[in-house]
Structures are given as C-alpha cells and as structure tokens.
Amino acid sequence: MCLAVPMRLIRREGDAGTLDLDGVQREVSLALLPDAQVGEYLLVHAGYAIGTLDEEEAKITLQLLKEVAGHSEARHDF
C-alpha cells in the first residue's frame, strides 16, 4: 500500500500538478509538496506527491551499482 511511483512534474497551477511518466499524464495534488518545481521528479502516492527525487543522490547510487557490477564474477550467470 505504500507503493509510490516517480513521475516528472510538467505543469503546475497552485496545488494542482500535471505529472508525466513515459507519456502517461496524471493530475496529482501538490498539497503535501508545496515547493515542487516543474521539471523535478516527484514520488506519487494515492493521488498526492509526497517526496522529491534527489538527482545527485540517484547518480551517486547508480555509480556505486556500476562499480559493484564491474566487480561481479557471476555477471554472466544472468
């Protein structure tokens, strides 16, 4: 039930946000995230944006994953 999906904010009018995920658009309330900026990726849960995705942190995590994958001997098992 705590499932949340990242979507990009493409338009906002007051607390009404239009978010996009792979071309699918959805009207979402920004009442819980009043400072959301157009262009940001937001985490959406039950019709509300509840959090912002931090791009820098995401990139750091992905870099760490690449390093782990690079060291993996079992890579070809998949």
Added chain:
Amino acid sequence: MTSEEAFDRGAFGDPGAVAGLASEIRKGAERLGRPVTFMEVCGTHTNAIAAAGLRRLLPGSIRLIAGPGCPVCVTPVGYVDRAEALARRDGTTVCTFGDMLRVPSSTGSLERVRAGGGDVRIVYSPRDAVELARQNPSRQVVFLGVGFETTVPTVAAALDEAEATAVSNFMVLSGHKVMPPPLRALASDPGVKVDGLLCPGHVSVITGWRAFTFLPEEYGLAAVVAGFTPTDVMRGVRDLVRQVAEGKPEVVNLYSRVVTAEGNARAKSLVERYFTPEDQIWRGFGAIPGSGLGLRQTFAHRDASLIEVDVCVPVEPEGCRCGEILKGTINPPECPLFGRECTHESPVGACMVSSEGTCAAWYRHERLSLGGTP
C-alpha cells in the same frame, strides 16, 4: 549522465549489480560465521524480495522474514466489521482502497456487502472520496483510512480540502497506524529473534530516517532504510550483514535519492493538525499503546467511528495464522491452510487477500521453489 538516466528504473535493477552484491553478501556471511535474521516491515519490500527471487541468491545463513508491513493485513476484524455496518447504513457511501474489499470480516466482506446492495466504492485517492462527497451532498461519504505514515498525510490533505471547501459530508473511519510502536513491541519480544531491520522506504519519505534511530540506540538492532528495486534490497542486506559483523548498529540511509533525515515537514504538520496518537489493535499483536492515529476532537464532525452502528463481537477466521506471520515467527508454508484452503483465488486470511500480504507474495512467487503446484 542525464537526469532521465538517473531515474531509469531498470538501472536500479541491473542484474550485474545484483550478482555483485550477492557475492559480497556471501563473503560477508562467511566472515560473520553465524546465522542471522533480518526483518522487512513493508509489504512492497516483501513483494520485491519474492518477485525477484532474492532469497535464492542469499546464503542459507541469512534469513529474511516479513513483519507487520502490510496495513490491510494488520487491520483487525473489528474495523472491517464496523466498515461493513457503515456500508449497510442508509444514506452512507463507503470509499476504500481496493485491497480492503475482500478482507474477511466476522461474517463476510465489504465485497459481499456491495453485492448485497451496499454502497461501497473503490477509490485511488482520498481526494476522490472528497469529490464524491461534493457531488452527492445528500449522502454521508466515509473514507476507510487504512495505512501507515506514507498514506496518513494524503488523508489529512483530503480532510484539509474538505474543511477548506466546506464539504461537510466527508468523514474518515481512521484505522491509521504508525510503525515505531510495533517495532518496539517486536524488538522487546523474546520470542522474536531479529538481528536487523530493513526499514520501510516510503514511510521514511514522510518520517525521515531519524525516526528509526531508536532501533540501534535502544535495542542494539542493525537498521537500513532501503528502496524497492532488487539492488536497493541487496545493498540493504549487505549493509545489515556489515553492521552485525562489526557490532556497530546504526541507521544507514541507502534510499538517499528520496529519503532525508527529517522527512516531509508539510506532511507531518498536516497529520499533526488532524490526528492524535491513540491505542490501536494490530492483528497478531493485540492493542499497542499509541500505535494508531485517531481524529482530533476538534474534527469530531469528520470522525466516522462516532457514528453509532450495530457491530458483533469480532471473529477471526478459524485456523488462520496471519497473526504469527505478521510477527515473523512463522513463514507462510508453515501455516496448514497456505496453498490448500487459503489461496489467492479463495483467501481465508488478510495476508493472502492483500496484494501486499506476505502470504500473497509467497503464493505468487515462491510456491514453485517450495515444490508446490503452479
């Protein structure tokens, strides 16, 4: 790297990275030299682990068990009985997330009440229930507030909208729950042997990771806040093994792309405005002090628990061991009903009904590896 790449969900599930993490976990487990048990307390984690088959990548000395992470599953029968009674009431519409519909009550389910003519609607968001109330001013619209810290702010925001726009016929039956009290109950239960916790990622988006520092500080338990891709979960397990091996438990935030130390301040203040801590009953645990969030007295006109309805003494389904599964003392195959009387098509207990439930996750994804039939 572009920002699109930074949020490519596939990249966080990279099989090469999963394999690399699995190999590091195996090495860590060998160094540790003793069996350890880690508990996840989020239904989305339970499902992610089962769907990606992560248990099979872990050495036998690392046991992953599910705790009380599915809000529908921990909701007691008495709550469903009351929701049913409201749905049978003249002039009342009950709105709910879909997962609640088939949960067994003492005598049936909301689905059966609906089949019998009761007005039960599935909504995607509490906002939809406010809109329904606005469009049907002659009906009392009751939203079933079931969920943890992630969901409660959305209900608080819906209440805020109803207050601001004077939608007087919108009410909430609050069965909301918060995670720290049951985690404390588990940590101090001598029957539950856990070395570390995989803390819920999206609860933490709201609460902030600091909400879980009591686990290492008061109970000496390892803790990580993790996301939901296979690599997120595997990194979580790797760090839990490291913490146990080093004997230095702490809260490590591995979901830093969305989780901060303090969480969502706006969401927390809205929850605070509308709700106040109260004792709540959790299936498997009984009443836990301060583990629920009830509506404040100022908003009694929104509180559907104050509507008088006839409810019976709650009866749990016979033979169902959901309670033990929710405490992590048994896994689903240890329940004699699992996969026999209790299936996804014909569920006996809540843990099989909810898509987030531990039994549902095992039934969908782990049955074949147990030697069951598809």
